[in-house]
Amino acid sequence: MRISELSAASGVPLPTVKYYLREGLLHPGEQLAATRAEYDETHLRRLRLIRALLEVGKLPVASIKKVIEAVDDHSLPVHTMLGTAHYALAGEVPSATQDPEWDSAQAEVDQLISAFGWRIESWAPPRAELTEILSRMRKLGMKPDLRPYAEAADKLVTEVEMNQISFDGPRDAAVEALVLGTILYGRAFDALRRLAQESESARRLAP
Amino acid sequence: MRISELSAASGVPLPTVKYYLREGLLHPGEQLAATRAEYDETHLRRLRLIRALLEVGKLPVASIKKVIEAVDDHSLPVHTMLGTAHYALAGEVPSATQDPEWDSAQAEVDQLISAFGWRIESWAPPRAELTEILSRMRKLGMKPDLRPYAEAADKLVTEVEMNQISFDGPRDAAVEALVLGTILYGRAFDALRRLAQESESARRLAP
Numbered sequence: 001m002r003i004s005e006l007s008a009a010s011g012v013p014l015p016t017v018k019y020y021l022r023e024g025l026l027h028p029g030e031q032l033a034a035t036r037a038e039y040d041e042t043h044l045r046r047l048r049l050i051r052a053l054l055e056v057g058k059l060p061v062a063s064i065k066k067v068i069e070a071v072d073d074h075s076l077p078v079h080t081m082l083g084t085a086h087y088a089l090a091g092e093v094p095s096a097t098q099d100p101e102w103d104s105a106q107a108e109v110d111q112l113i114s115a116f117g118w119r120i121e122s123w124a125p126p127r128a129e130l131t132e133i134l135s136r137m138r139k140l141g142m143k144p145d146l147r148p149y150a151e152a153a154d155k156l157v158t159e160v161e162m163n164q165i166s167f168d169g170p171r172d173a174a175v176e177a178l179v180l181g182t183i184l185y186g187r188a189f190d191a192l193r194r195l196a197q198e199s200e201s202a203r204r205l206a207p
Numbered sequence: 208m209r210i211s212e213l214s215a216a217s218g219v220p221l222p223t224v225k226y227y228l229r230e231g232l233l234h235p236g237e238q239l240a241a242t243r244a245e246y247d248e249t250h251l252r253r254l255r256l257i258r259a260l261l262e263v264g265k266l267p268v269a270s271i272k273k274v275i276e277a278v279d280d281h282s283l284p285v286h287t288m289l290g291t292a293h294y295a296l297a298g299e300v301p302s303a304t305q306d307p308e309w310d311s312a313q314a315e316v317d318q319l320i321s322a323f324g325w326r327i328e329s330w331a332p333p334r335a336e337l338t339e340i341l342s343r344m345r346k347l348g349m350k351p352d353l354r355p356y357a358e359a360a361d362k363l364v365t366e367v368e369m370n371q372i373s374f375d376g377p378r379d380a381a382v383e384a385l386v387l388g389t390i391l392y393g394r395a396f397d398a399l400r401r402l403a404q405e406s407e408s409a410r411r412l413a414p
Contacts (some may be wrong), residue, residue, distance in 0.1 A: 001377065040275070052347070056347075070268065074307055077412065077413065078412050079408050079409060079412035079413040082407070082412075083405065086401065086404065086405060086408075090401070097386050113402065115408075116403075116407075117406075118403065118406035119405075119406045119409040120402055120405055120406060121408065124401075124402065124405055125401075126397075126398040126399075126402045126405070127400035127402065129394075129398045129401075130340055130395060130398040130399065130402070133391055133395045133398060134395070137387070137391050137395075138262075140387055140391075142371070142388075142391070143371075144395070145283075145367065146395055146399065148362075148363060148367055149363060149367075149392065149395060149396045150399050150402075150403075151397070152359040152362070152363060153399035153400040153402070153403045154399075155355075155359070156273060156355060156356060156359060156400070156403075157400060157403035157404050157405070157407050158407050159355070160352065160356075162404070162407045162408070162411065164349070164350075167411065167412060168214065172402070175392050178404075180344070180347055180349060182400075182401065182404065184340055184349070184351075185351070185356065185400075186397050187336075188340045188341070188344075188351070188353055189356045189359070189360060189400075190333075190393050190397075191333040191336045191337040191340060191359040192337065192353065192356050192357050193360040193363070193364060193389075193392075193393060193396075194293065194297070194331075194332075194333035194336075195320065195325055195327055195331065195337070195357075195366035196323075196325065196357075196360045196363075196365070196391070197293065197326070197359045197364050197368065197369070197385075197389065198290065198293060198326070198327055198331055198333070198362045199323075199324075199325035199326045199327060200327040200364050200365050200369045201289050201290070201293075201369070202286060203326065204369065204374065205284065205285050205286035205289075205374060206284065206286040
């Protein structure tokens, strides 16, 4: 298809498509003549991925470039490619503080990780994030028990979310599914928790 | 205690304590002399609540005022007071759009709510939020099944979170516990989901 047809089919405005081409986010079409290039399914898929990273993942263009590089580097195994996207979504990672609260929270997070047999890189952003949250909860006087939350997360991820990603299809599509699933199921769960809270508060207090 | 002791005990800087007094967020101490007022436990609890709303809930001062008004209005039942805080945390609520996707998503959300026997106000922010997320997921071509998420949310809220709020103690403390629990367990669950995703991706793809 022509670039105007690519724009129409994807819903991405023509100047934006051209911008992605200039930035190297979108690969060039096949040059048929000096003023005409042919675009195909792979371009449509790439535009879907860019839109997911931009609009749902809220990633800046620099981070999107890194994710796209990992998608295009076919020497990278799928797990590594997905990890690049996954870590990019994490935003700013809290850094360890020099206090005993941090160390004990980190130890508890690591115990939880090993209790579930999870395979996690030591530099994984959610490991530091969970440590920060747990240490914060303790400083505020809460006595959180994260185990039931970890169980629920494990079950939802292994039984629902990961089944919705096709790992042996196009690399763009796998990353897109991971980004959409991570962000949108996360937001949906948050809204569901708030609904359950409202209802439970009504049940206990306004019978 | 004197105002300087209140500042030291709460960890809130003295100028900030004075600002909260001027703004009416903190109730005046008992005036013992022209230049001396006495503060007590209720002031400490109020400062904890303000900090929770500000630092964890990230609420603007205008919203904090509304929540504090509900706490101070003892004619409001506890459920209504908690609801005021809960809805304040929701931020901007998406408004219904005039398309069939929104209507069908709204219908599915309402089916879910009634399947779980949840008691939810029709104007509850998470009802509109979930509708917006579901309709967005569908427009992006996802086929989400929210039921397992609703089940997990229901279980965690009724069996863990709501048990950590003391409903018959001081009103400040109940609202503080609700705010901390809503935000921090939410963030913890999100980090746990990401850990489970990383591990499951490793298990499936890099055995």
